[in-house]
Amino acid sequence: MCYKLTIAYDGTSYSGWQVQPNGQAIQPLIQRALATVLRSSIDLTGSSRTDAGVHALGQTAHFDVQDRIDPSRLRVSLNALLPPDIRVLQIDLVDSDFHARYNSTSKIYHYHLHLHPVVDPFVRLYRHHVFGICDLILMEKAIPHLIGTRDFLSFANEPGRGSASRSSVRTLLRLDIIEQKGGVRFEFEGDGFLYKMVRNITGVLLDVGAGKLAPDDLPEIFAAKDRRSASAAAPPKGLFLMEVRYTAPS
Amino acid sequence: MCYKLTIAYDGTSYSGWQVQPNGQAIQPLIQRALATVLRSSIDLTGSSRTDAGVHALGQTAHFDVQDRIDPSRLRVSLNALLPPDIRVLQIDLVDSDFHARYNSTSKIYHYHLHLHPVVDPFVRLYRHHVFGICDLILMEKAIPHLIGTRDFLSFANEPGRGSASRSSVRTLLRLDIIEQKGGVRFEFEGDGFLYKMVRNITGVLLDVGAGKLAPDDLPEIFAAKDRRSASAAAPPKGLFLMEVRYTAPS
Numbered sequence: 001m002c003y004k005l006t007i008a009y010d011g012t013s014y015s016g017w018q019v020q021p022n023g024q025a026i027q028p029l030i031q032r033a034l035a036t037v038l039r040s041s042i043d044l045t046g047s048s049r050t051d052a053g054v055h056a057l058g059q060t061a062h063f064d065v066q067d068r069i070d071p072s073r074l075r076v077s078l079n080a081l082l083p084p085d086i087r088v089l090q091i092d093l094v095d096s097d098f099h100a101r102y103n104s105t106s107k108i109y110h111y112h113l114h115l116h117p118v119v120d121p122f123v124r125l126y127r128h129h130v131f132g133i134c135d136l137i138l139m140e141k142a143i144p145h146l147i148g149t150r151d152f153l154s155f156a157n158e159p160g161r162g163s164a165s166r167s168s169v170r171t172l173l174r175l176d177i178i179e180q181k182g183g184v185r186f187e188f189e190g191d192g193f194l195y196k197m198v199r200n201i202t203g204v205l206l207d208v209g210a211g212k213l214a215p216d217d218l219p220e221i222f223a224a225k226d227r228r229s230a231s232a233a234a235p236p237k238g239l240f241l242m243e244v245r246y247t248a249p250s
Numbered sequence: 251m252c253y254k255l256t257i258a259y260d261g262t263s264y265s266g267w268q269v270q271p272n273g274q275a276i277q278p279l280i281q282r283a284l285a286t287v288l289r290s291s292i293d294l295t296g297s298s299r300t301d302a303g304v305h306a307l308g309q310t311a312h313f314d315v316q317d318r319i320d321p322s323r324l325r326v327s328l329n330a331l332l333p334p335d336i337r338v339l340q341i342d343l344v345d346s347d348f349h350a351r352y353n354s355t356s357k358i359y360h361y362h363l364h365l366h367p368v369v370d371p372f373v374r375l376y377r378h379h380v381f382g383i384c385d386l387i388l389m390e391k392a393i394p395h396l397i398g399t400r401d402f403l404s405f406a407n408e409p410g411r412g413s414a415s416r417s418s419v420r421t422l423l424r425l426d427i428i429e430q431k432g433g434v435r436f437e438f439e440g441d442g443f444l445y446k447m448v449r450n451i452t453g454v455l456l457d458v459g460a461g462k463l464a465p466d467d468l469p470e471i472f473a474a475k476d477r478r479s480a481s482a483a484a485p486p487k488g489l490f491l492m493e494v495r496y497t498a499p500s
């Protein structure tokens with residue numbers, strides 16, 4: 001039997017989803033809780049290797065197990081074992097060949113910018129605070145250069161990391177700038193994202209908004225196919241993995 | 251010159267607004283930052299002595315100072331010295347006889363209940379999670395017994411504490427139950443609140459919602475004029491001081 005987990009976490013205290021040399025990762029904590037409850041060794045495979053400090057409201061993962069289990073009882077047991085900043089939101093029985101990463105058709109990330117001079121204490125861990133100029137109209141002009149099917153090599157750290165293929169071609173289906181209380185958020189939807197790609201694109205958008213780059217500089221950055229041609233990554237605390245989509249209802 | 255501060259804080263890490271024997275209080279931190287910036291000893295008087303673990307989005311306070319100051323520069327300097335979970339939102343020059351506590355005409359508190367089985371990690375520090383039954387219709391029926399001008403002695407811990415008068419008569423102007431994502435919030439507006447009064451009223455409402463008390467039990471609790479006649483206080487983490495109102499625009 002194969003089960004799909006939908007998971008939320010506050011990434012502030014963690015070194016990311018996947019095991020890292022330093023710090024506590026999220027995947028091993030959930031995998032260990034699963035092993036404790038199910039009394040057998042479990043392999044838990046996530047859809048996205050979110051980085052240290054990145055948050056999730058809709059991370060997905062799957063595991064295979066011999067016997068049928070009661071999903072809602074398992075959810076209660078797992079949440080009792082897990083720290084309160086990691087919550088299993090839902091568990092669903094899925095087709096036996098389901099794979100959280102390979103079957104996903106698109107992923108949605110949000111990146112939150114705080115633009116007001118004072119940062120409300122309740123969002124301080126979940127927004128990147130932009131000091132100085134942030135021209136939303138210039139940022140909007142950069143979007144057509146980013147969406148579509150492109151080689152995102154200049155926006156990838158360690159290209160090929162965690163990827164089955166070595167290709168750095170991805171399709172960015174949607175990139176919207178949405179106003180919200182205190183600032184804006186970028187909504188990214190793509191068929192897949194390279195390592196640090198969302199934060200690297202956000203870094204370029206911030207430089208465009210600050211007037212350090214022009215929207216028309218983007219084709220040159222893509223053409224360079226070199227990480228060093230693009231801006232520094234935006235900090236992780238503004239980034240949320242919101243949803244992982246699958247074609248068939250799974 | 252008299253200046254009014256509007257302050258937000260995440261109360262999770264603090265022992266409350268006012269100095270306490272144990273733990274770090276909020277008022278002395280802001281008072282010390284003021285003294286550092288203004289290079290003189292300052293007395294900072296808050297409108298409400300919020301308890302350990304209680305949050306604020308609109309606490310107010312005032313201080314008097316000899317010279318005229320630039321409010322927005324002072325706000326920036328204070329926020330640079332204060333920890334990020336305490337933010338001065340605004341500073342206004344007010345009449346020289348302004349008093350943050352005595353001049354307030356009403357205060358608004360919100361108490362947040364989480365009613366779903368899974369608590370989203372991002373609200374875990376700001377909602378009281380109710381397990382078991384929580385009948386909103388029964389709670390609504392208790393409201394007419396609570397609003398109006400009454401002697402709230404049964405809902406006060408240490409009556410008389412921090413109060414100029416010894417009277418425990420207060421007017422609860424409004425108490426609404428508002429549905430929100432994951433649960434409900436109680437909105438309280440009153441001309442003043444006794445020590446722990448909002449949490450003690452919330453505790454009674456929770457007992458009504460759970461069927462441990464009937465709405466019609468409330469007159470008896472008021473008549474007893476004894477703290478022991480009412481329910482235990484609801485935990486502090488669900489409580490927010492939202493706004494302190496003053497008659498004249500100050």
